[in-house]
Amino acid sequence: MASVLLVVFVNGKICKDPNIISADDFFFPGLNMPGNTSNAQGSRVTPVNVNQLPGLNTLGISLVRIDYAPYGLNPPHTLPRATEVLVVVEGTLFVGFTLYPGDVFVFPEGLIHFQFNVGKTNAFVFAGLSSQNPGVITIANAVFGSDPPISLDVLTKAFQVDANVNIYLQAQFK
Structure with a gap:
């Protein structure tokens, strides 16, 4: 008889069988190392x-x-x-x-x-x-980089700026 592998999800993530966990499941090295900040x-x-x-x-x-x-x-x-x-x-x-x-x-x-x-x-x-x-929601990405994009009419009225400003901002997140 073939064994059946039961996969259990908790919080949307796989909950490992206690018989197969290891110390690596609880270890993360490297927070002593600075992250690369050469970005925008x-x-x-x-x-x-x-x-x-x-x-x-x-x-x-x-x-x-x-x-x-x-x-x-x-x-x-x-x-x-x-x-x-x-x-x-x-x-x-x-x-x-x-x-x-x-x-x-x-x-x-x-x-x-x-x-x-x-x-x-x-x-x-x-x-x-x-x-x-x-989770994390970066506000500018969510507003100006949404897919499908938020209507220019909505952005213009919401932010009280010229539509061209919103067009420029949306272009930064494509």
């Missing part, structure tokens, strides 16, 4: 969630390291499934007010927020998240 935003988020660390499934936690070049930005975004508690390790960040090394700030689930490195040196933070799969 000047920042890099290194996530450690259920996608990188399967052992987090059902535990309700994850974390990220965020690196910032001088004047780098983690653009306005929201986490639809998690509250974020951020601790500044190096640098000076503006999040609506200024944070310094050792400062901690909490962004409640669903709140639109950002971090901007106002310093002349690199900065980095660690952030704990209250979900193993927090």
Whole structure:
């Protein structure tokens, strides 16, 4: 008689059979290494969630390291499934007010927020998240890069700017 493999999903992720888990399911190396910030935003988020660390499934936690070049930005975004508690390790960040090394700030689930490195040196933070799969919605991408695109009439009325500005912004996200 052939055996049947039963696959169980929890939170949309495969829940491994306890007989086949290993230490690797609970280990992630490398958060001591800075992320590459040579991009348009000047920042890099290194996530450690259920996608990188399967052992987090059902535990309700994850974390990220965020690196910032001088004047780098983690653009306005929201986490639809998690509250974020951020601790500044190096640098000076503006999040609506200024944070310094050792400062901690909490962004409640669903709140639109950002971090901007106002310093002349690199900065980095660690952030704990209250979900193993927090998700992220970057606001500019969602508005100007949506597919299908949001109507120019809607964008023009919503942002009270000329349609050509919205056309330009949409072109940045294609």
